[in-house]
Amino acid sequence: MRSRGSPGVPRRFAGAVSLDVVVVAYRSGAHLRRCVERLCGHEDINVFVVDNACPDGSPATVADLPLTTVVMRRNAGFGAGCNAGLSLGTAPAVLFLNPDAQLEAAGARTLAAQLAADPSLGAVGPRIVGDDGSLHRSARRFPRLRSAFGEALFLHHLLPHAQWTTELVCRPVAGDVEWLSGAALCARRDALTAIGGFDQRFFLYSEDTDLCARLRDVGYRVAYAPEVTATHVGGHSAPAPLQERTKLGARLLYARLHESRVRYAGFRVAYALHQGVRVPLAFARSRDHVRGRLDALGAAVRPQA
Numbered sequence: 001m002r003s004r005g006s007p008g009v010p011r012r013f014a015g016a017v018s019l020d021v022v023v024v025a026y027r028s029g030a031h032l033r034r035c036v037e038r039l040c041g042h043e044d045i046n047v048f049v050v051d052n053a054c055p056d057g058s059p060a061t062v063a064d065l066p067l068t069t070v071v072m073r074r075n076a077g078f079g080a081g082c083n084a085g086l087s088l089g090t091a092p093a094v095l096f097l098n099p100d101a102q103l104e105a106a107g108a109r110t111l112a113a114q115l116a117a118d119p120s121l122g123a124v125g126p127r128i129v130g131d132d133g134s135l136h137r138s139a140r141r142f143p144r145l146r147s148a149f150g151e152a153l154f155l156h157h158l159l160p161h162a163q164w165t166t167e168l169v170c171r172p173v174a175g176d177v178e179w180l181s182g183a184a185l186c187a188r189r190d191a192l193t194a195i196g197g198f199d200q201r202f203f204l205y206s207e208d209t210d211l212c213a214r215l216r217d218v219g220y221r222v223a224y225a226p227e228v229t230a231t232h233v234g235g236h237s238a239p240a241p242l243q244e245r246t247k248l249g250a251r252l253l254y255a256r257l258h259e260s261r262v263r264y265a266g267f268r269v270a271y272a273l274h275q276g277v278r279v280p281l282a283f284a285r286s287r288d289h290v291r292g293r294l295d296a297l298g299a300a301v302r303p304q305a
Contacts, residue, residue, distance in 0.1 A: 019112045020189075021095045022085030024050045024078055028058040028099035031233060033065075035099050040065045042105050048085035052076070058099070078182075079198030079207040086189075086197055092116065094192065098183040100233040101128070107228040111186035114225060122191040122220025123212060125180035126228035127172075136232055138181035139172035139224045142213060143254065145263060148270035152277065177224045178216070182208030184230040191220050199257075204243075206250035213258060241285075241292035248275065248296040272300035 021039050025032050032049070040047050047067035051059045053075040063069075070084050082096050093112035097103060107126060114124050128136040141147065141163075150156055150165030159165050169177065185208060195214040198207050212222045248271055255267040275297035282289035 018044045018091055018116075019046070019093045019095060019108055019186075020085070020089030020091040021045060021047045021097060021108065022050065022082055022089070023047070023097050023099050024052050024081035024085070025054055025058040025099050026052040026075060026081075027054065027056050029054075029056045029061050031100040032058050033061045035097060035102055036062055036067060037065055038102065039097075039105055039108060040067050045105060045108065046089060046091060048088060050081040050085045052078075052081045077200065077203035077207075079202050080200045082182075082207075083197040083200065086192060089189075092189050093186055094189055095184070095186045096182055097230075098232060098234070101183050101230050102232075103184055103228075103230040107230065108186070110228050111225060114223070115186065115188045118221075120219075120221050121188065121223055122215035123180065123185055123187040124223045124225050125185045126230045127224075127226040128181060128184055128230050128232050131231055131233050136181070136183075137168040137170065137172070138183065139169040139177040140167045140179050140181070140209075141169065142178045142209065142258075143167060143251065143267070145266045145270060148267055149273070152270050152274035154277075172224050172226065174224060174226055176221050178222070179209050179212035180222060180224060182211070183232045183234075185211075187211075187215070188220070191215055191218075194218055201253060202250055203246065204250065205247045206254045210254055210257065241282075241288040242295075244275070244292035244296040245299050248299050252300070268300055272297060275300055 023036055036047050036049060039045055048070055049059055049062060049067055050070040050072060052072050059069050068088065070088060072081060072084060086094055093115045095108050095111065111124050111126060115121055125138060128138040130136055146164045147167050156166035195218060199210050202210060215222060251271060252268065255264045259267065275293050279293045279297065282293045
């Protein structure tokens, strides 16, 4: 890993920074500039763009902006990229922002100010909407066996007002939540230091769930701040078909780390059921959807080492 300032642009304002922004870029050329340019050039904000071995040269699209580029030698995953950016900053608050998300500087400052005002608050996240203005359900409950089976059997659609059928919080309100989407999440640096940052065993997916769980385990609160709004272009998109196995693997890893052996076995059954009942539906979509579901199903039922 190495870092550099943008070519021809001096690093500025290093002494007065109250917020670091970390954006992990990978195939992000279409969105990265819109994400970071509104946060660059402010006296109290430092922006770090982590080049996670981008095959499309995404960081070149922001090379003229006053930010620091962190160059990774390989794509080590989202959590590793976040930790790389985190390690170079010094601000008491750190905003992790997806490259296809946008948040105004004023909103970022509001999140950082909430952390500064309340030492018990480990992380805070904004209301997230899609580019069409529709709400992204970014406030969620931790995985539970009943919700895992509920989602597997589509009960969250059949019983949309029953909270036990899903992890999603359908009508989130300001205040404490169990966990928040990492698409836009502002955390206290000393809290992140206390838990060792993101767990790099999560390559993609569930790293935000795990981070919030570990923050809460050491006594910090996690809060939803709907008075601040971020826009996330990818906020409603499901994982690409061939990423189903990656998502399933991350959920299994979370269950293995946070649940007893018996409950972990229950989650494996629930996740296998989730994939199995969707295989027939995948045939109506594409070959990649079928392959993705079958790969994920295989990962769920395969004996673990």
